[in-house]
Amino acid sequence: MNAQQQAQRFQHAFFERMGGGMQLAGLFATLPMIAFLAKDEQSRFVCANARALTIFNLQHEWQMLGKQDRDFFPLEISASYVEEDQRVMRTGETRTYYAQMVPDIKGPLNWYVVSVAPLRDPCGHICGVAIVLYDLHEVGGVTQPFQQMEPALRYLHTRFREPMETKHLAALTHLSERQFTRLFHKLLGEPPMRYLIRQRIRAACQELIATDHTAGTIALDCGFYDQSAFTRAFRAQTGQTPAAYRQHHLRELEPRQAWHATGKSAAI
Secondary structure, eight states, X not given: OOHHHHHHHHHHHHHHHTTSOOHHHHHHTTOTTEEEEEEETTOOEEEEOHHHHHHTTOSOGGGTTTOOGGGTSOHHHHHHHHHHHHHHHHHOOOEXXXXXXXXXXXXXXXXXXXXXXXXXXXXXXXXXXXXXXXXXXXXXXXXXXXXXXXXXXXXXXXXXTSOOOHXXXXXXXXXXXXXXXXXXXXXXXXXXXXXXXXXXXXXXXXHHHHOOOOHHHHHHHTTOSSHHXXXXXXXXXXXXOHHHHHHHHHHHHHHHHHHHHHHHHHHO
């Protein structure tokens, strides 16, 4: 059995668990401006439409099937995507956020609105997630509310390490602070400052894996007042201390590094 057949067999097995298939996948296959992905409970890809394949710089769906984000992105990036999947599967709640995608794959660096929803089998058990990504500049009026928020979201994502207040973000959208907070919560499911903390924690997760900086240094670099505030926020979001998070993901990284080293040695 070749790689394509193995991938398609993996997909078929998941569809059987879902009751015979994913009806929505056919709908999204006809929407070229929206990327659609689905993953199982281990965050392995089980479905991808043509737009998603373009983002990942792939030609065929089977090339994604059974793989994980870490097969396409550095671990410090992919870990944050998987944690978002796991959070949705754990809570059963749909999440919407603003993300800068394609950080390490050939192609343009674009901003997307990302929605992640739980997938349930015929018995109602959560068995994965469905993910929709759309580029604000391609779908036009459909995302008008997000377009209005875009200046604030870009500022929040690119300058999250700096001190920030809701009133300043509101001014970027030409809304009152109250109007801005209400719209932000409606679109993204949480208040602006909570979203800001989430973005800071996401950056801290990446630094914990990619660098050997101390937790105190990372805390200040990511916009927290001190290490104590950082640790409390980090534990609240991830369920782990920064040290435990680093240890867990570095253990996960070691086998891959050893495999690459072995491969290089064999090539030499």
